[in-house]
Amino acid sequence: xxxxxxxxxxxxxxxxxxxxxxxxxxxxxxxxxxxxxxxxxxxxxxxxxxxxxxxxxxxxxxxxxxxxxxxxxxxxxxxxxxxxxxxxxxxxxxxxxxxxxxxxxxxxxxxxxxxxxxxxxxxxxxxxxxxxxxxxxxxxxxxxxxxxxxxxxxxxxxxxxxxxxxxxxxxxxxxxxxxxxxxxxxxxxxxxxxxxxxxxxxxxxxxxxxxxxxxxxxxxxxxxxxxxxxxxxxxxxxxxxxxxxxxxxxxxxxxxxxxxxxxxxxx
Amino acid sequence: xxxxxxxxxxxxxxxxxxxxxxxxxxxxxxxxxxxxxxxxxxxxxxxxxxxxxxxxxxxxxxxxxxxxxxxxxxxxxxxxxxxxxxxxxxxxxxxxxxxxxxxxxxxxxxxxxxxxxxxxxxxxxxxxxxxxxxxxxxxxxxxxxxxxxxxxxxxxxxxxxxxxxxxxxxxxxxxxxxxxxxxxxxxxxxxxxxxxxxxxxxxxxxxxxxxxxxxxxxxxxxxxxxxxxxxxxxxxxxxxxxxxxxxxxxxxxxxxxxxxxxxxxxx
Numbered sequence: 167x168x169x170x171x172x173x174x175x176x177x178x179x180x181x182x183x184x185x186x187x188x189x190x191x192x193x194x195x196x197x198x199x200x201x202x203x204x205x206x207x208x209x210x211x212x213x214x215x216x217x218x219x220x221x222x223x224x225x226x227x228x229x230x231x232x233x234x235x236x237x238x239x240x241x242x243x244x245x246x247x248x249x250x251x252x253x254x255x256x257x258x259x260x261x262x263x264x265x266x267x268x269x270x271x272x273x274x275x276x277x278x279x280x281x282x283x284x285x286x287x288x289x290x291x292x293x294x295x296x297x298x299x300x301x302x303x304x305x306x307x308x309x310x311x312x313x314x315x316x317x318x319x320x321x322x323x324x325x326x327x328x329x330x331x332x333x334x335x336x337x338x339x340x341x342x343x344x345x346x347x348x349x350x351x352x353x354x355x356x357x358x359x360x361x362x363x364x365x366x367x368x369x370x371x372x373x374x375x376x377x378x379x380x381x382x383x384x385x386x387x388x389x390x391x392x393x394x395x396x397x398x399x400x401x402x403x404x405x406x407x408x409x410x411x412x413x414x415x416x417x418x419x420x421x422x423x424x425x426x427x428x429x430x431x432x433x
Numbered sequence: 434x435x436x437x438x439x440x441x442x443x444x445x446x447x448x449x450x451x452x453x454x455x456x457x458x459x460x461x462x463x464x465x466x467x468x469x470x471x472x473x474x475x476x477x478x479x480x481x482x483x484x485x486x487x488x489x490x491x492x493x494x495x496x497x498x499x500x501x502x503x504x505x506x507x508x509x510x511x512x513x514x515x516x517x518x519x520x521x522x523x524x525x526x527x528x529x530x531x532x533x534x535x536x537x538x539x540x541x542x543x544x545x546x547x548x549x550x551x552x553x554x555x556x557x558x559x560x561x562x563x564x565x566x567x568x569x570x571x572x573x574x575x576x577x578x579x580x581x582x583x584x585x586x587x588x589x590x591x592x593x594x595x596x597x598x599x600x601x602x603x604x605x606x607x608x609x610x611x612x613x614x615x616x617x618x619x620x621x622x623x624x625x626x627x628x629x630x631x632x633x634x635x636x637x638x639x640x641x642x643x644x645x646x647x648x649x650x651x652x653x654x655x656x657x658x659x660x661x662x663x664x665x666x667x668x669x670x671x672x673x674x675x676x677x678x679x680x681x682x683x684x685x686x687x688x689x690x691x692x693x694x695x696x697x698x699x700x
Contacts (some may be wrong), residue, residue: 216572245574256569270573272477 169194169358175224177210177382184210186382187224195422197352199361199369201393202379203404207361209253211379212330215253215360216239216250228326231411249319253331255311259305263314270321289317292354293347294306295336297328309340316347320355327351329361333368345371366405370394378404458659461571462586462652465579468679470588481584489550490592494599497545501600504537505529505607513615520618525632526623529608534635538601538686543646549678551654555675558658559637559668567659571663577659586651593647594640601639609617638694645690646683651677 168191178187185207192198202208206211212218214226217233225232228244236244256268267286271277277285292294293313303311312332319327329348333341345368352359352372365370369376377387378401385400386393393401402408444618467481512528561567567577594621605627612618657675661667 213568216568218568242574245572248572250569250572251564252569256565256567258566258569259564270575270605273475273573273575 167227168192170212170360171225171227172215173225175211175214175217175226176222177207177214178222182384183275185214185221188382188384190387192358192360192382195352195356195358196374197348197361197372199373199376200360200362200379201366201369201376201404203364203366205367207382212313212328212360212362212432216248216328217245222305246270246322247324248326248328249322250328251312251315251319251330251332252369255315256304257311257314257318259303262299263295263301263303263306263317266303266314267299267318267321269318269347274322285321289320290314293317294353309336309344312336312344313347315427316344316351321357324357326360329359331363332361333363333365337433340366342367342371343413344368348372379431380404386421437522449541451656454660455656458582458656459648459652461578465576465583466587467581468579473690474535474658478580478584482587485584485588486554487590489546490595491598493592495543496549497570497596497600498603500545501533501538501603504541505533505604506611508532508537508604509608510612513611523626525612526608526626530605530630530634531635532625533601533604533608534631534639536639536687536691538604539639539642539646540596540614540683541604541684542593542596542600542643543650543687543695544680546589546596546647547650547654547683548554550589551650551675551679552672554651554654555657555671556668558655559590559671560665561656562661563664563668576604582655584649586648587654589647590644593650594643597639597643634698638698639691642687645686649682650679653682 170192172188172190175185175188176183188211190198198210200208210219214221214234215228217226221234225234227233229247231240231244233244234239255428257263258269261269263285263334264283267289268282271282271285275282286299287296291300293322295313295317297312298306298310298314303314306314306324316327316329316332319329332344332348336344348359348361351357359372361369361372375387375389376383376393378393378398380400386396386398388396394405395400396405458574461462461668469478471479502571509525509529512525513522516522516524516528558567558577561577561581567581570580609620609623609627611616613620654675656679
């Protein structure tokens with residue numbers, strides 16, 4: 167049985183359809199990369215997987231529980247098995263890095279403070295931040311914040327790790343380091359990893375399978391090699407970096423025509 | 434005409450929606466309050482409540498005291514200028530003592546706390562929303578109402594009545610100073626007259642009002658924060674809105690309570 171199962175998922179905002187009948191199964195222990203351009207619906211799909219929003223139709227099941235219809239206590243139980251690192255890291259600025267990581271351990275376990283301290287140190291050591299636990303998030307660099315968010319996501323030893331745009335806004339070296347960290351974590355903890363990104367090198371480095379989103383639908387789902395060799399025009403456009411026709415819309419064309427005529431008139 | 438009716442209808446629905454949201458939030462917070470209590474609740478939540486009490490109460494004490502001293506002088510001077518024409522200068526003592534314990538003490542405190550802490554609640558929660566910290570709490574199986582709101586509400590319920598008492602004392606002291614400098618009335622005699630003029634029910638009605646004001650300030654501030662949509666500019670708008678709405682609602686609630694006490698509590 168897949169650990170996450172998405173069936174006929176439809177999401178609309180103000181009557182505008184964002185996700186249009188998505189179906190996807192994510193298996194235990196695989197790294198699934200949700201790839202797509204801006205506005206393709208990646209982050210919306212992620213919010214559905216985390217049950218942060220209600221869909222218009224369809225279902226999302228995590229470990230066999232339909233999180234779109236389950237009770238609050240069931241949802242909490244499911245959420246304890248998911249670790250999430252948001253795009254903005256979303257660390258609590260009022261807490262130190264180690265308090266951020268310790269938060270779920272203090273709230274959801276009855277472990278002694280000394281054990282929690284030890285576990286926090288271990289999680290921070292895994293992401294290479296063992297010496298930075300006393301700092302506050304605003305004192306960290308962008309890459310360190312992302313790693314701290316990963317450490318926090320790992321705190322309860324989740325079965326599923328969700329990473330939203332982990333390499334966005336980072337320089338290529340730090341982004342590559344983060345990719346290696348994701349691979350290391352998967353190997354060490356045998357987790358199911360879901361990564362939302364639009365960074366191609368990162369996606370092809372870490373993915374077992376890639377689901378390519380385009381305008382709220384999966385244009386292609388497959389292994390790295392299947393995606394690489396896909397002849398689907400949307401996939402090819404994305405992989406080959408072919409510009410879209412945004413600049414060729416009638417309104418934009420008319421605007422430029424008018425602008426050029428005005429320039430000519432002024433001589 | 435249709436547009437006017439449509440606008441009136443829309444505004445009415447929006448206001449009802451706001452009041453409904455406040456009620457839903459209040460009940461959710463009351464259910465979560467147990468976790469913020471000492472001994473029976475969560476240790477970290479109680480520590481957060483104490484921190485909030487220091488911010489709402491202790492940090493506001495100088496400002497509230499100064500406001501009360503100034504208002505005490507103003508009330509005594511304005512009262513004296515009229516009452517001495519009738520040879521009833523000693524009634525200034527009743528005016529200041531009863532006026533502060535029943536009305537001015539709680540109201541001045543509420544206005545000061547609304548400006549200081551109501552705005553701070555809205556800004557803090559609004560920023561947490563914009564930076565995905567609230568979503569982060571939810572995916573960690575922690576309820577924002579329990580984690581963020583309950584400690585603030587408990588702290589306001591404790592701090593605002595305490596500040597009101599401090600405000601009463603400062604206002605009455607200012608009245609005593611005025612009486613000493615204008616009529617050479619001995620301070621001890623002044624306090625004997627004060628104790629004769631106020632009754633226990635005056636203090637109790639003032640404290641009941643303080644608790645109601647604390648509820649309004651905490652819930653309006655937090656609701657404005659939770660309703661933030663978009664970017665940092667909306668945090669600024671929600672902060673302004675929190676102060677305006679909570680001050681307005683405090684004055685409306687004051688009028689309602691005063692009317693209730695006037696018609697039900699007989700001397």
